[in-house]
Amino acid sequence: MTHLNSLDVQLAQELGDFTDDDLDVVFTPKECRTLQPSLPEEGVELDPHVRDCVQTYIREWLIVNRKNQGSPEICGFKKTGSRKDFHKTLPKQTFESETLECSEPAAQAGPRHLNVLCDVSGKGPVTACEFDLRSLQPDKRLENLLQQVSAEDFEKQNEEARRTNRQAELFALYPSVDEEDAVEIRPVPECPKEHLGNRILVKLLTLKFEVEIEPLFASIALYDVKERKKISENFHCDLNSDQFKGFLRAHTPSVAASSQARSAVFSVTFPSSDIYLVVKIEKVLQQGEIGDCAEPYTVIKESDGGKSKEKIEKLKLQAESFCQRLGKYRMPFAWAPISLSSFFNVSTLEREVTDVDSVVGRSSVGERRTLAQSRRLSERALSLEENGVGSNFKTSTLSVSSFFKQEGDRLSDEDLFKFLADYKRSSSLQRRVKSIPGLLRLEISTAPEIINCCLTPEMLPVKPFPENRTRPHKEILEFPTREVYVPHTVYRNLLYVYPQRLNFVNKLASARNITIKIQFMCGEDASNAMPVIFGKSSGPEFLQEVYTAVTYHNKSPDFYEEVKIKLPAKLTVNHHLLFTFYHISCQQKQGASVETLLGYSWLPILLNERLQTGSYCLPVALEKLPPNYSMHSAEKVPLQNPPIKWAEGHKGVFNIEVQAVSSVHTQLNWSAVRTHCHCPGETSTSGSLRTSCGTTHFSLGSSANFSQFAFESVVAIANSLHNSKDLSKDQHGRNCLLASYVHYVFRLPEVQRDVPKSGAPTALPDPRSYHTYGRTSAAAVSSKLLQARVISSSNPDLAGTHSAADEEVKNIMSSKHFHEELALQMVVSTGMVRETVFKYAWFFFELLVKSMAQHVHNMDKRDSFRRTRFSDRFMDDITTIVNVVTSEIAALLVKPQKENEQAEKMNISLAFFLYDLLSLMDRGFVFNLIKHYCNQLSAKLSNLPTLVSMRLEFLRILCSHEHYLNLNLFFMNADAAPASPCPSISSQNSSSCSSFQDQKIASMFDLTSEYRQQHFLTGLLFTELAAALDAEGEGISKVQRKAVSAVHSLLSSHDLDPRCVKPEVKVKIAALYLPLVGIILDALPQLCDFTVADTRRYRTSGSDEEQEGAGAINQNVALAIAGNNFNLKTSGIVLSSLPYKQYNMLNADTTRNLMICFLWIMKNADQSLIRKWIADLPSTQLNRILDLLFICVLCFEYKGKQSSDKVSTQVLQKSRDVKARLEEALLRGEGARGEMMRRRAPGNDRFPGLNENLRWKKEQTHWRQANEKLDKTKAELDQEALISGNLATEAHLIILDMQENIIQASSALDCKDSLLGGVLRVLVNSLNCDQSTTYLTHCFATLRALIAKFGDLLFEEEVEQCFDLCHQVLHHCSSSMDVTRSQACATLYLLMRFSFGATSNFARVKMQVTMSLASLVGRAPDFNEEHLRRSLRTILAYSEEDTAMQMTPFPTQVEELLCNLNSILYDTVKMREFQEDPEMLMDLMYRIAKSYQASPDLRLTWLQNMAEKHTKKKCYTEAAMCLVHAAALVAEYLSMLEDHSYLPVGSVSFQNISSNVLEESVVSDDTLSPDEDGVCAGQYFTESGLVGLLEQAAELFSTGGLYETVNEVYKLVIPILEAHREFRKLTLTHSKLQRAFDSIVNKDHKRMFGTYFRVGFFGSKFGDLDEQEFVYKEPAITKLPEISHRLEAFYGQCFGAEFVEVIKDSTPVDKTKLDPNKAYIQITFVEPYFDEYEMKDRVTYFEKNFNLRRFMYTTPFTLEGRPRGELHEQYRRNTVLTTMHAFPYIKTRISVIQKEEFVLTPIEVAIEDMKKKTLQLAVAINQEPPDPKMLQMVLQGSVGATVNQGPLEVAQVFLAEIPADPKLYRHHNKLRLCFKEFIMRCGEAVEKNKRLITADQREYQQELKKNYNKLKENLRPMIERKIPELYKPIFRVESQKRDSFHRSSFRKCETQLSQGS
Secondary structure, three states: OOOOOHHHHHHHHHOOOOOOOOEEEEEEOOOOOEOOOOOOOOOOOOOHHHHHHHHHHHOOEEEEEEOOOOOOOOOOOOOOOHHHHHHHHOOOOOEHHHHHHHHHHHHOOOOOOOOOOOOOOOOOOOOOOOOOHHHOOOOOOOOOOOOOOOHHHHHHHHHHHHHOOOOOOOOOOOOOOOHHHOOOOOOOOOOOOOOOOEEEEEEEEEEEEOOOOOOEEEEEEEEEOOOOEEOEOOEEEOOOOHHHHHHOHHHOOOOOHHHHOOEEEEEEOOOOOOEEEEEEEEEEOOOOOHHHHHHHHHHOOHHHOHHHHHHHHHHHHHHHHHHHHHOOOEEEEEEEEEEOOOOOOHHHOOOOOOOOOOOOOOOOOOOOOOHHHHHHHHHHHHOOOOOOOOOOOOOEEEEEEEEEEOOOOOOOHHHHHHHHHHHHHOOHHHHHOOEEEEEEEEEEEEOOOOOOOEEOOOOOEEOOOOOOOOOOEEEOOEOOOOOOOOOOOOOOEEEEEEEEEEOOOOOOOOOOOEEEEEEEEOOOOHHHEOOOEEOOOOOOOEEOEEEOOOOOOOOOOEOOOOEEEEOOOOOOOOOEEEEEEEEEOOOOOOOOOOEEEEEEEEEEOEEOOEEOOEEEEEOOEOOOOOOOHHHOOHHHOOOOOOOOOEHHHHOOOEEEEEEEEEOOOOOOOOOOOOOOOOOOOOOOOOOOOOOOOOOOOOOHHHHHHHHHHHHHHHHHHHHHHHHOOOOOEOOOOOEHHHHHHHHHHOOOOOOOOOOOOOOOOOOOOOOOOOOOOOHHHHHHHHHHHHHOOOOOOOOOOHHHHHHHHHHHHHHHOOOOOHHHHHHHHHHHOOHHHHHHHHHOHHHHHHHHHHHHHHHHHHHOOOOOOHHHOOOHHHHHHHHHHHHHHHHHHHHHHHOOHHHHHHHHHHHHHHHHHHHHHHHHOOHHHHHHHHHHHHHHHHHHOOOHHHHHHHHHHHHHHHHOOOOHHHHOOHHHHHHHOOOOOOOOOOOOOOOOOOHHHHHHHHHHOOOOHHHHHHOHHHHHHHHHHHHHHHOOOOOHHHHHHHHHHHHHHHHHHHHOOHHHOOHHHHHHHHHHOHHHHHHHHHOHHHOOOHHHHOOOOOOOOOOHHHHOOOOOOOOOHHHHHHOOOOOOOOOOOOHHHOOOOOOOOOOHHHHHHHHHHHHHHHHHOOHHHHHHHHHHOOHHHHHHHHHHHHHHHHHOOOOOOOOHHHOOHHHHHHHHHHHHHHHHHHHHOOHHHHHHHHHHOOOOOOOHHHHOOHHHHHHHHHHHHHHHHOOOOHHHHHHHHHHHHHHHHHHHHHHHHHHHHHHHHHOOOOOHHHHHHHHHHHHHHHHHOOOEHHHHHHHHHHHHHHHHHHHHHHHHHOHHHHHHHHHHHHHHHOOOOHHHHHHHHHHHHHHHHHHHHOOOOHHHHHHHHHHHHHHHHHHOOOOOHHHHHHHHHHHHHHHHHOHHHOOOOHHHHHHHHHHHHHHHHHHHHHHHHOOOOHHHHHHHHHHHHHHOOOOHHHHHHHHHHHHHHHHHOOOHHHHHHHHHHHHHHHHHHHHHHOOOOOOOOHHHHHOOOOHHHHHHOOOOHHHOOOOOOOOOOOOOOOHHHHHHHHHHHHHHHHHHOOHHHHHHHHHHHHHHHHHOOOHHHHHHHHHHHHHHHHHHHHHHHHOOOOEEEEEEEEOHHHHHHOOOEEEEEEOOOOOHHHHHHHHHHHHHHHHOHHHEEEEOOOOOOOHHHOOOOOEEEEEEEEEEOOOHHHHHHOOOOOHHHOOEEEEEEEEEEOOOOOOOOOHHHOEEEEEEEEEEEEEOOOOOEEEEEEEEEEEEOHHHHHHHHHHHHHHHHHHHHHOOOOOHHHHHHHHHHHHOOOOOOOHHHHHHHHHOOOOOOHHHHHHHHHHHHHHHHHHHHHHHHHHHHHHHOOHHHHHHHHHHHHHHHHHHHHHHHHHHOOOHHHHOOOOOOOHHHHOOHHHHHHHHHHHHHHHHO
């Protein structure tokens, strides 16, 4: 330590110094609910064990604390406390995305109108702007933008600006670690406290009957019908008026205040719907059966008037007389049940939960696996809130209006439960039992936390207890239905006596009205009755005797009395219960006494020194009892002289139950834990073993045995407590009872003052005899203990559990320290004991630590050296223990899975043990133990993930030590650096920066062996992290997550640690963590790829790795798909630069945690050191750092505030399904995206580690978060958004700082070109994210500095980056935020100025800016052209104010460029207007693209924009066509540049794909020379760009179902790939081709191509469109009404529905007949039309649907003007339309350029129809496999007898006679031949049908055959009649007329018609 400089020493001390120990042994007073603690009566010599118990109940807790402990309280910044208000200190970050959201809705309000599209095809790119830019007001300009400042000063200014207003603690903004990943902490056990169940307050308000004639007494108690158990003691209440109380004055000597209570607090631990509150009412004993006594109450009504008044007075007098005589006896009268099921709301109870472990005393953190269960249970058991009691149960007042009369022979509890069960089932009870009308009002509510003026069951006042209140509340003791395992914390010693039944049937006649007097005696004399019986209502607090109620004339009465007795603390054999039986004479006989003695019985309280409880059946002695009777039990009294006279010959006739509720007496016969005896166990054979605190020192021999025995019993106890099903455990499996015992109760004994010197003979000062165990009996007992693994179910009281054995050991072993003895016993234990010790090692470890702490505290050795604190032997023992536990862990891990959990728990226990030892023992010693542990594990474990996981868990715990930084000597790292890293702090001697020192700097960022030696724990942790990241195998990703979160939580705790606030401390800490940077850089290829996860916005720039996941058509995806860019400079993460290895990818959260650590180090480390380090890095490493920053940018992108109402579960579900389908489609591999997915999918060759469905982990969390959002309030969401906004800003600013460092460090280097690209890539990428204005301001400043510093390089080398840069800067020029806009303008202006400056690169920048704008306009939906115009105006202002440039052509060029941009903006405005009309919009985009015919780059951009729009509308074929056109354009230019045989020869090569592509051929070479600067410089004008476009087109064709075209496209791609030897790509391509051909084979006729409609627009409202006709291509199965409805609705919205009309027919429209104010639309279905010669080439279904230019529709008409008529007058007009381009094209509607019409005469119509019919038949016959239904349908239509206008009629009309006109001969003959073929086909069909039909269709077949024959017969004469003239050559046919007999006949026909008309 000596060589630390003063500053470092000071730092070390601030962080809590080494030597000063941080142990704090605190005595905390116990919390006591009552004013005075509950204590036994004074002045009595107590038994030692009772004294110890009482001592434990009132003694303070002893807790060992550690100062600065990393307890959640101190570093609680993150979790609670200041985190709550933390957000108030944060500035609000403004994000444009959020300002837009607010202003959006207003825009949508106004009505739409149709905008007329004027032809823009003539408009070149540079026309005069629609409105002058100069008319606008420019934005505020940045000052001193144009001043000349040196680059260095500029950077300095930027840096200063960035340093202000930064958030000090990065981790305060970052969400804390996921519960699952958090470092294990030991939950502080709950402080043992008195158990209170759910408390309800019951107030009795009034009790009234119809007549009031006597005093009545109420008592209430709770009963559980299901469990058949009384679950509370009785509460007695007197609601009588003072008049009636006066009747009894003679019998009440005094009235204690406590007996006046009228409200009771009941406690219910296990609520259930079966709980009833039972009210019992007694009255004073009088003569007569219960029924007779109750009669007045049912018969007399007070309302009856005079007569009944007299009766009542008479009855009152009677009552007064018997009250005076028999006032101290009671009789049963009535009772009433009140169900509490509505109170304990059952629906939420889930009563079925059977696994109610221990409900109570559950530790604060439920065990992970059963978290849900335990939560359910504890809710059920412990909180009424959950059970619907607190929340929805307001105070309710209940009234009971009728009571059941008590039945004299059914008074027992058994009967009561039967009654209650009946009552619950139905109200049948009312019919069987007589009821008495009355009224009892009571009020039930949830008891408040604090009740004023309340008494405990022992009548002790509870705090707060005001002096003056008269009526107190009483707490009623609960008898829970099941055992509640909570340690006792107060002295309680109560006995309940329940007399049940007496059988005196065979007894003499005198015994009829029987009562029992019950007394608690401390001797046999009558005066020995103790006043310990609790009184009832309105009487003294304690009584000496009580009487049971009398059942009139019943010789074997049942009793329901409950006698509550306060047991004396010191019980002797003389204490007993005495029962005296009397007959009470109710009639007053002269001179006879009221009581007649019948007999006695008794029950001794102690038997074998144990409290007597349970059920007894006692004999009754009929005479006075003999002396010393109480020494024996009544059943076993020895024979007396004279003998005792017994009833029924000493048989048991009196049933009684006795129950104790005591915290000082155990009640079971034998218990593994003598709850409070100081005694590990007790057997009747070897007597009792008790050692009081004054135990003398044993000779060593026996003490060794003894300590072993004591130790074994402790082990047995620990084992049985852990194995108990009823006791709760925390998440480390630690038994909560034991945990709180060690934490609060356990203490070393106070050193006895009077211990005799060792070696003195064994003196036993106590008069009672003590036995010490010899070796054998000790063994016997311990084995017995081990067999008795059960723990007594009487509350295994905590305080006692251990005071038992431990203190034994402690007291005996005064020669040896407790911790030494314990360690020794742990080492020497064997067999089962040893196994248990290590299984529950945590307990023994904690005992050890606590005793060591107390030892250190007592010895006051804190000043002495740690080394000498503990003996060497003890240290050896500890070493042995750690080794044994380690090997035990290793052994368990090798075993099958289920042992792993045990191993994990032991591992955690061991880690905590060593963690504690670091505060107590010599640290070197502990470090050695840690080293042993690590080495031992790696030696024994082969499975890497398990090994790393174990060691990690272990190290994470150690690293959470509060002195972790000091343990790591973090202030030493100054020495490792060549110079002190903080020049500001210590002397700056870094002038001699030799290469040696450079090496040292580099090594600071690596995990070197020196580092590991110097910073031991951190070194270990980093080693594990590196191993985890490097590992592969099953389950590794979980381990990686753990490793990362370990480092993350450590850094987070430093960051938020108040001791580490000073920046210089943070610099040191960051220096300690520098090697982490190296590790992160090595893990680069494993980081989650956020581009894939995020496809919301298209991203510019990026390598293939990142891009393949992006949206459907992506600016750069084409390149990406094209694969390893052949002749492109690669930029960014191309994994080939890394050694090829199979990596296990990290998921998003893990990556994010790792990244935040990286950023923290970069933020807090010494910046000059980082620069030095960067300066020495090789360029590959630097590129890695840039890649890392690139990932960071995406990683911390601001995601915005999701409003809670948007997410609904349905939506979630739906999107999940869609997601699953999409994933599946992608994984089946449609396209590059699919390939990407497959590459990331499980089990592929590249990343085999992925099989842990990592992909979905993230999604789950994503949905989880979305779901959680539902419950958050707006304020919470705002607060979250505020914090995450600040996090995004801070993270990005750190990234920016880092880039500045890289730029500054590398400006000295030569490799700046590649670096510059990398830096730009990161900057541009960050601009592409949603950023706050704060960040943008700094980012643009940095960009300007870059432009100023490296302008030339930028424009020469980084062409692509430059394009992206222009794009992003322009995008921000259209921002709605003024700040952002002015920054972006300044940057853009500077960009132009510098590009003009050096190399006159302005042309290229101009081009790039123009293209950027074009693509921005085409795609960004939220693009605002007004803002952009403002920006253009601002740039103009800059150029005008720029004096330096005025003399150059620059300003004019700028103006020209701006004008250009403005005209593009004009297009945008237009596009905005047509947003709703997709056809119009595409037309506009088409024209814009056309206008750029001379500017290939821009045309390409617009074609891509169109493709994007089409894809959105799911017009995949059109989108593909756009890309094909784009590719043709590229091919044209490539063929001009280079002449490679494998390249397509311009657009000609694309003809097979589409005939339209020829429009891309360059008009002439002089239009554009491709070498001109700035032209065709885009990334697409390369071979890989071409391949990319084509591949993307192929994907889209495939999606659109045009598989044949896919083949054509690949025909162009394959030669290029072959030329480049791209075999992997070829494999992929061929597999795609195979898929395409498979699809053709499988889906041929199932494929759907378009449906076509002719749409004509008429009316001046349409403007340009008036009288235009188009062919529209609609999706495959669009019906006419659909398109008609769509267009009508759309134009209806534009012009008003009343002005739009759809013309329903297809006849030519006569403009003159139309209403000029209306807009007419004519829609007709059209079919593709081919000439006959074409049909020869168009064979397949695809060919008939592709490359279509001609369409036909038919219109039937007659000469009279009707559309339809008779056969002989039916004409038909066929109209053929020719479109301008062939379908499919780059848009979905094409205008019609030509229209031809043919008219068919009736006979020609007939010929057409018959041909069609014949064709149908032929198809049906030849179909394979045959389709009988189809065949029968066609046949039926052909030969069916009833076919109207069927074949027969046609024949009769046209073939019956030979026509007169010779011109029609040919037609006649043709029709005849048609019929001939037709009838032949019918015959074939009938035959075929015969083969296909089933038996049940025979008749049908015969019918068909008959019809066929009939038709054939009818047709035969007509078919056979030939026209002879046709077969004689009358004249020679001229050859030229033969071309198309069709056409000539049409023409003839037309002439005839015209003549005829």
